[in-house]
Amino acid sequence: MSKDNQILEDFTSKEYEHGWSVNYEADEAPIGLNEDIIQWISAKKEEPQWLLEWRLKAFRTWLTMEEPKWANVHYPKIDLQGLRYYSAPKQTKKPKNLDEVDPELLDIYKRLGINLNEQKRLQGIAVDAVLDSVSVATTFKDTLSKLGIVFCSFSEAVKEHPDLIKKYLGSVVPMTDNYYAALNSAVFSDGSFCYIPKGVRCPMELSTYFRINAANTGQFERTLIVAEDESYCSYLEGCTAPQRDENQLHAAVVEIYAGTHAEVKYSTVQNWFPGDKNGKGGIYNFVTKRGICAGDHSKISWTQVETGSAVTWKYPSCILKGDYSIGEFYSVAVTNNYQQADTGTKMIHIGKNTKSRIVSKGISAGKSQNSYRGQVQVMKRATNARNFSQCDSLLMGDRCGAHTFPYIDINNPTAKVEHEATTSKIGEDQIFYCNQRGIATEDAVALIVNGYAKEVLNQLPMEFAVEAQKLLALTLEGSVG
């Protein structure tokens, strides 16, 4: 092995920071997946009959579906019957406000650096904290409700805003969309719901923090964001999980609806446990995220920083239905050790003068495989559609892989679609240059990687950009020494 690789080797072997777990008394569904379990979950959540039927319909369709095999990822077959589909911390009574939430649960979030105490929190961010299958707390609810904004757990929304849920659930990602979306529709447990009324600009960042704690449990959350005409919101999602030897499944669905002149910014910092350096354990992250720019002049922007998970399969997409609507996708995906990521986006241009922009930055280290898969589709009536795609890959060492799979499907001659791609390596030259100026190797790698990902990190809300920068450095720590 050359010196260069030795350096990279050392740098990529850093431990996962959020690998701890706590023991709490849990309220759990029996292991396995069948209609009884689905009824059990629905009853547990005191759901209306229509939702139970919706779940069962999804389940029956799912039974006829096949697991997708087209992604450039390899993993052993997941025993879906061997999983638990619901696990929640036991709380003697339902907390009415933050003060009544079990302090032990609040502590879990504190350890993750998320303070749920409103007084102590940074002003300007409201948080919904989801632990395994349930939401444990949502902050700043009252402040937001004065503006007519609904920000609460999905379960609560089902009870308190059934009409909105009925109208929008499955409207962007149909329950039968794909294998994992159908599974999620059948067994989803909790997640966040946001509703921004017409003409309202949400004054703070909305965020959900997902934490998997229980072993052998799948997390199936469901997020729904509805931005009515002329409204705006910025939403952030963060995730971590304990370090466990067995793989865990996370199959989420996120739906976004944007009305006329509405704008939604959705940012993700995904840091699920990636498995250890020998590739043992880690989260299987099979996620369906899609937004519809339903109204004219609407805009949906996805930004993701993906550093965790053993296997990632995720394509946040935009359906550009309204005329002059805009879709954006900014992504940094880092894979290290034995991680595999197959991620990208779909931009579907339906309306006239629609625009989309894709900036994807892949970083591969160790023995990982990192794929960009993106589709740009221009429909017949989408006159003057524009797309710009840029896909860059950065390789660290010589045992990782970077792959690009762009699909372009144009059905209107006025479309203008551009695709640029580059592949580069962090050179020993760059590191030596930094060293020669007195910069330690780890800092040099952080500097180089952050420079490379700058265009995407700039899209994140300020405080998260700082977090994301640290996370990038941490994920690659040990890959150069």
Added chain:
Amino acid sequence: MLSIKNLHASIEGTPILRGINLEIKAGEVHAIMGPNGSGKSTLASVLAGREEYEVTDGEVIFNGKDLLEYSPEDRAREGVFLAFQYPVEIPGVSSTNFLRTAVNQVREYRGLDPLDAVKFLTLMKEKMKLVEIDQKLLSRSLNEGFSGGEKKRNEIFQMAMLEPKLSILDETDSGLDIDALKIVSNGVNQLKSKDNATIVVTHYQRLLDYIVPDYVHVLYKGRIVKSGTKELALELEEKGYDWIKEAVDSEATV
């Protein structure tokens, strides 16, 4: 300040340096000249700690310390600066950001507090004048899309910011037109003091018109085969390297 004794180094098993001896005192400027492939750049790289080169024998003492025991970043922090022949591009990282990281890591090593943004910018403004470098250039990605002259000027600017004790200029004149050469040399001359030393590695005498050396050494086949004062450089300019090569080669065959 710097004492090199019997230094041998090889790359992938091929010996390049075959016994270098060199003494440099504070306040001196030494020029290392020699034909292509004589080992000039290797010497610069070995002193800076580039890892492809393996030191097989000899020692390098820098201010009383065994330099070869130090990592490249610690050598830099101890005060060794290499102006690269081919400065490296780092996309997305501005020169300012890069230098601030460097300056503060060096300061930390020396037990000094980091410079805050204001103090750093003040220092930068002051040093920018030395090499007539534009602030716009410094907010761009490091060396990316810089012209040859801009890259070399940026190297000297970094040298000014880091205030090294020993500066090694590796073919700093290559790719420079006469105006840029004057600006760069002028910067180097202003940074000279009785407390620091400079090694100028060059193939041509041209640079030495501007940065006047106290000593000139001719490197050939990995050894210093001739040393002298600046007149030696002029002689080489006039007669080329062949007479030295012949002298050395005939001696070897005897």
